[in-house]
Each structure stands twice: as structure tokens, then as C-alpha cells.
Amino acid sequence: EIVLTQSPGTLSLSPGERATLSCRASQSVSSTYLAWYQQKPGQAPRLLIYGASSRATGIPDRFSGSGSGTDFTLTISRLEPEDFAVYYCQQYGSSPPTFTFGPGTKVDIK
Amino acid sequence: EVQLVESGGGLVKPGGSLRLSCAASGFSFSNAWMSWVRQAPGKGLEWVGLIYSKTDSGTTDYAAPVKGRFTISRDDSKNTLYLQMNSLKTEDSAVYYCILTSWYAQAYWGQGTLVTVSS
Numbered sequence: 001e002i003v004l005t006q007s008p009g010t011l012s013l014s015p016g017e018r019a020t021l022s023c024r025a026s027q028s029v030s031s032t033y034l035a036w037y038q039q040k041p042g043q044a045p046r047l048l049i050y051g052a053s054s055r056a057t058g059i060p061d062r063f064s065g066s067g068s069g070t071d072f073t074l075t076i077s078r079l080e081p082e083d084f085a086v087y088y089c090q091q092y093g094s095s096p097p098t099f100t101f102g103p104g105t106k107v108d109i110k
Numbered sequence: 111e112v113q114l115v116e117s118g119g120g121l122v123k124p125g126g127s128l129r130l131s132c133a134a135s136g137f138s139f140s141n142a143w144m145s146w147v148r149q150a151p152g153k154g155l156e157w158v159g160l161i162y163s164k165t166d167s168g169t170t171d172y173a174a175p176v177k178g179r180f181t182i183s184r185d186d187s188k189n190t191l192y193l194q195m196n197s198l199k200t201e202d203s204a205v206y207y208c209i210l211t212s213w214y215a216q217a218y219w220g221q222g223t224l225v226t227v228s229s
Binding site for chain 2: 088092104
């Protein structure tokens, strides 16, 4: 079973700064199967990135995803006030078919 | 517009059963892979299970903690997804989200329904 580790656990930044979030897998993951989500308090999560680097519908271009193999990154180029939230990565494994989420990174206001 | 509306949550005793429903609209439900994901209070996200579209076998896959206790089903004539939960444990307490799964990701989420397992 693939385990996802996210770092840092908490990222304290100011609006306008760049945020770099890491997701590391215990085994190699196909880029096709790596996704990122944003969750704000009291809300359901929202898909940001799928296929490691493709933005979901309606997601601003300040969000970008990259990486391959075991190391993936979500970058927010310039933090807006509405971007302070928890971010989760997720991978799909095909044998057996399962989805696994990372523990999350909280981006809060410095 | 994709809409997913869960219902059926509530308080149940350990060992009890509960059935969640999810009414779907705004997309071709019969062709969709549908999932359930849960989130315990103050915790992270945990995938529960998936049902494939009938054209992709219509079968189900489950996470290890719920396998044998939970059953996902669908009624394509009613655009409705179900989660039958039996032998509930306190650790099953969570918000349960109904999800349209696409591109091997959880593309659209419902607002969630809270299940509390407590004596």
C-alpha cells in the first residue's frame, strides 16, 4: 500500500507570497493518478489539480502542480486571502484499486 | 451544474446500521464512477469506496477498514447512489461525502452528511 507524506504540516505565509507544498509517496506513483484538493473550514474539499499538473475546471492559474515518481509539488504563485486553507494530495493505486490521501498541509496567515 | 446531495446521516448505536443516499444531477450519472469519502471530526480525508459505471463493470471497491461491512450501490434510473453501513463502530463517525470520480480524482463533492456512532 502506498503511503503519502505531506510537508510541511503547517505553512505560515503572508498574502502575495509564494507557497510550495510537497507530497511524497512511499513508492512511485503514475502522474496520471496524483491529485490535489483544497478544503476550507466547514466546506467540502474542492479538486484543484488532477493528473499531477492539470487544473480542474474554474481553478485559477496561480495554482500549479508538478512532479513525478515519488515527489510531487503544489505551488500557489501568489497567495490570495481565500487561499488560506488545508491542502491534500491523493493518489490512485490500481492493485488493488484504492485511493489514498495524504495527511494535509495547512496554509495559514502569518 | 453538477449537484450531489447526501441524506440519511444521524446518530446510531455501535453495531447498528444506516443507509446514506446521494441524489445526483447535472451530469450523466449512469456513465459516472461514484465514490464515498469520509472525514472524522478534525481529521483528514479517508476514501471509503467506489462503484464503477455499469459500462465499466458496475463493480465496487472498498477501503480495508470498511470492507465486508459497507456496501455501495446505485440506481441509475433514479440517479441515486447509496452507502449501506452495517456493524457500525465508533470509529466510523464522520462526515460522509458523495463524489463524482473522474480522471482518477474526486472531481465533484456533495456537502456531506454527518454520521455519529455512539451509545
